[in-house]
Amino acid sequence: MEKIEKCSLSSNNSHHNEMQEAMISIPSLLCGSTLVIVAFILSKTCKVMMKKTSSVQAPSANILTEKPLPTKDLSITEWEIPTECSVQDLEYLQSGRYGPTCMAQVVQADLSVPVIVKALRDQTSETEVGEFLEWIKFHIQICRHENLMKMLYCQTEHAPMFLVLEASVPGNLLHFLWEFRKKDIDYQDYPMNFTEKTVYSVARQVASGLEYLTNVQKLIHGDVAARNVVIGDNWRARICGLSTAFDIKRNGSLPSPGTSIIPWKWLAPERMMRLSVTEKSDVWSFGILLYEMMTLGSPPYPDLQPTEVLSNLLGGYRMKRPEHCGGALYDIMKHCWMWDPLDRPSYSGLIKQMDSYVYCAGTNRLSSKKPLDLHEYSLIADVICCTPRQNITDNGVRL
Structure with missing residues (x-):
């Protein structure tokens, strides 16, 4: 009986010890796995935060590239009117697609040359300014034949902007x-x-x-x-x-x-x-x-x-x-x-x-034999005839 009791006691003690070990090891495992999961979540969170930070910083760099400081267009710079030249005696001819078209004189020292000036009107949008620059580049590229009206100068680096054609x-x-x-x-x-x-x-x-x-x-x-x-x-x-x-x-x-x-x-x-x-x-x-x-x-x-x-x-x-x-x-x-x-x-x-x-x-x-009637011409040709030249001061344009 004692042996049986001892056996049962020893088995009970071993079982009790196993239970105690299990009770200790399970929380340890749970705690360890929890730490792993938390670490994993933190690492992911850090990565996401880093991405968000980089994505927030990127637009500030983009803003700088989208709106750069004005720079000279090298294809136009060499055509800028020399500082020693002045445009004088402007006479209004007609309204062009971007602004007034005028007769004028380019004066340098004692030399005066008749020219046509095509100016960009005041209060224009950025789109119109861009188109006007393209218009100038077009003349630079295209007008290279003796039977096309040639461009002489332009002014684009400050207002008013205009191009000068030979007259x-x-x-x-x-x-x-x-x-x-x-x-x-x-x-x-x-x-x-x-x-x-x-x-x-x-x-x-x-x-x-x-x-x-x-x-x-x-x-x-x-x-x-x-x-x-x-x-x-x-x-x-x-x-x-x-x-x-x-x-x-x-x-x-x-x-x-x-x-x-x-x-x-x-x-x-x-x-x-x-x-x-x-x-x-x-x-x-x-x-x-x-x-x-x-x-x-x-x-x-x-x-x-x-x-x-x-x-x-x-x-x-x-x-x-x-x-x-x-x-x-x-x-x-x-x-x-x-x-x-x-x-x-x-x-x-x-x-x-x-x-x-x-x-x-x-x-x-x-x-x-037939005299010309401008009003009749306009009706027959469906063309608005040019009016006589007016002084440029009558049209509020200054260069």
């Missing part, structure tokens, strides 16, 4: 043509005769400039007309009015018809119908330019309203041969007005044709 005397071709329609014209002011042979000379230069735009710059002008040609000494002709070409370069396409301000009567039929446009669309307009020169600035399709032009062209209508226009030059016009753009000549082809036909061009001074 010509007598200047705008359309206004020059109108002067020759006056009965009381003083030919001492215009010693050069404007003849059919002169038309060939001017037209050849315009075709050369357009060929450069097409073949070298891969652009179309988009607004070929007498109003966008300037004349200088010895009938030197240069193309201006590059706003549409600028839009094409920036956007990759022509402006939508709703935003275009190009008069209807100068457009090729495919542009009227909003079809594909190529350089051959400018060739059609080049034919209209020839008509303008031979008629001393008459509006195209003088017997038609702008809304009637397309329907008549669809029926095969073409303008009649102008008075004093030779058959060869009229053939060139009709060639430009072929309905299918592929049937129209290239600029190089036009140059060859004019070189071949110029020998038979008339040399008598061109004239027009």
Whole structure:
């Protein structure tokens, strides 16, 4: 019995000891695992907090990069007007797409040069300022041909911002043509005769400039007309009015018809119908330019309203041969007005044709029996005619 009791006591004691060990080890395990879990959670939390901290710091660096301090554009800096030059005697011409366009003089020491100034209007947005800078860069890149109006200077590093283009005397071709329609014209002011042979000379230069735009710059002008040609000494002709070409370069396409301000009567039929446009669309307009020169600035399709032009062209209508226009030059016009753009000549082809036909061009001074009425011209051509020059001080613009 004692042995049995001892055995039972010893077994009870061992069982009791095991229970005590278990009671001690289980909390220890629980405590250890809890510490591991807490450590794991803390490590994760630290990592998350570190990420959050880094993500909070990053935008402050981004803010600095999004709004950098103004820096000079090296492609423009070399064109900045020299400090020793001043722009004087400004005369307002018209309102341009970014602000006033003016005649002026760039004066340096005792030398004064006539120029055209295109200024950026006051109170413009950052977007407009950026576009104006692109407009300046466009002139720097594109106007590298003798028959395109060249840029001389610009001012971009402080207000007012503007670009300076070379000017010509007598200047705008359309206004020059109108002067020759006056009965009381003083030919001492215009010693050069404007003849059919002169038309060939001017037209050849315009075709050369357009060929450069097409073949070298891969652009179309988009607004070929007498109003966008300037004349200088010895009938030197240069193309201006590059706003549409600028839009094409920036956007990759022509402006939508709703935003275009190009008069209807100068457009090729495919542009009227909003079809594909190529350089051959400018060739059609080049034919209209020839008509303008031979008629001393008459509006195209003088017997038609702008809304009637397309329907008549669809029926095969073409303008009649102008008075004093030779058959060869009229053939060139009709060639430009072929309905299918592929049937129209290239600029190089036009140059060859004019070189071949110029020998038979008339040399008598061109004239027009019909006086010019600017109001009537505006209605027929659907063009707002330029008003006489006004002094720049009347328009509140200062440079």
